[in-house]
Amino acid sequence: MTPEQLSTSIAAVLHDLVADGDVHLPDGAPDTVTVERPRQREHGDYATNVALQLAKKAGVNPRALAEMLSTRLEAVDGIAAVEIAGPGFLNITVDAGAQGQVAADIVAAGSSYGRAGTGAGERVNLEFVSANPTGPVTLASARWAAVGDTIARLLEATGSTVTREYYFNDHGAQIDRLANSLLARGRGRDVPEDGYPGSYVTELAEEILAAHPEIADEDDSAAFESFRRHGVDLMFVEIKQTLKDFRVDFDVYFHEDDLHRSGAVQKAIDRLSELGNTFEQDGALWLATEKFGDDKDRVIVRSNGQPAYLSGDLAYYLDKRERGFDRCLILLGADHHGYVGRMMAMCAAFGDTPGTNLELIIGQMVNLLSHGSVVRMGKRTGNILTLDDLVESIGIDAARYALVRNSMDVNLDIDIDLWAKATSDNPVFYVQYAHARVSSILRNAADLGLAGDPGDVGLLTHEREGDLLRALAGLPGVVATATELREPHRIARYLEETAGAYHRFYDSCRVLPMGDEEPGDLHRARLLLVDATRVVLANGLALLGVSAPERM
């Protein structure tokens, strides 16, 4: 019995109580109730605090409500015992057969175990990374690449249709700075003060000159344009390749330039003006964001007639909405948190609902640590670290895992000495090792001709078996929560917990027959449990885009 099934059963019992007039709830009985795995084993397999939650509304004392629930719950199929504890907790023990059935259900569901249809029909646009094509993908962007892709996988797992989108900013002044840097390097000069100092600029300039030798004969202003065009193109190719190698595939690369060329910017501005949300002042055109909760109003067309950066965002947002996305999610670094107010106000100015149609997810910064101190020098960039630097030192699996393992709200320090280790200190290794161990048993079982017959799942009564079953039963709930809160780290933590439960089970429950022992029902049931563990670890790792090795 999974927590979800139990929740439904308890809700059904509540409905009955209300229908029979035993309990009066002004808002009726809920459809689901909170069911959790208690920390203390004495508190049963599962516990619920519904009685505490609803007592006040029902106008009864929590223990009395608990009594009524308990009596009826004990009659429910699969529930072995219900105890009332403390102020009104219900501690529920599930019978072994119903518990063991979870393993069979998981194996039957296979790769679809943990998925849900809660987001069905929702079209989500998830924009992340969106780094300017002025250099290699940085370490900071790497976090958004891993987190964003994982959020996308989670949304897909819960039934949403997701478009992974990269906003390619090829319109602004920083591109000029790249072009100037390339020109300088191409002509054997030092990069300007505000240029890009990395060695990649020199490489790029050489590459461009090799492919287009005629640039050498152009004057500086023509060469500037050539370097600009080819530089952006090549940089962009490199960024795409880096991300692809990192297992992040974008569906759409959107060019800011297109918005300006197509008239989309003007269209967005006109729309906002029609809605009465713009005004002119000091020769500039402003968007009235303050009335929608922003700190102050924002310029969208500068007094020199040039559109301000925000105008591109307006047009881009409108474009996404017109492409049919119900929800536009954007991942941003903490250095952009100041944009939240104006972006949300902009959304509201279009008549949309901030938080629903537009959602900004802010994450904190990343550092790399080695031997206890922060690594500052990137290989090709001089002063800033790249995704490639990270992957080179710890590999893709560890990099993806390390980048999503923590809440986005915390500054992330990645200790590359730790993540490069092949020991259990390294969380990704710990989880992958559990999967390899599982796979090994399954291989051995196949050699023994043991696969197929599930035995009797009711025999899985060992404490460690129960712990493992409950851990495995938790995946759908964790996926649901991680998706809803946009918190992929919950998947990683869950996997570590599940891997731990498996290692403990393995340590005290022999799975395969020893020596000449005849295979029995318990062997088969445990084998099913091992197989279910494989499914859960593999599905969880897949959500993180991390491989689930059968051998390591």
Add this chain to the structure above:
RNA sequence: GCCCCCGUAGCUCAGGGGAUAGAGCGCCGCCCUCCGGAGGCGGAAGCGUAGGUUCGAAUCCUACCGGGGGUACCA
């Protein structure tokens, strides 16, 4: 100044109002007759401070202290 994030064990971090606050590392002590010991078991050790809300607060609110980031008619 104002805004955002963080402050939990010696260290790195989990803990979406619930029962005795968890994990890994490090430290101390254990467990190998066969499935991968790259594992497992036990022990010592903690919610920045002060108020408030609540039957119940690490979690919500306020103030303060400490760390990080931001605050352009730049993009």
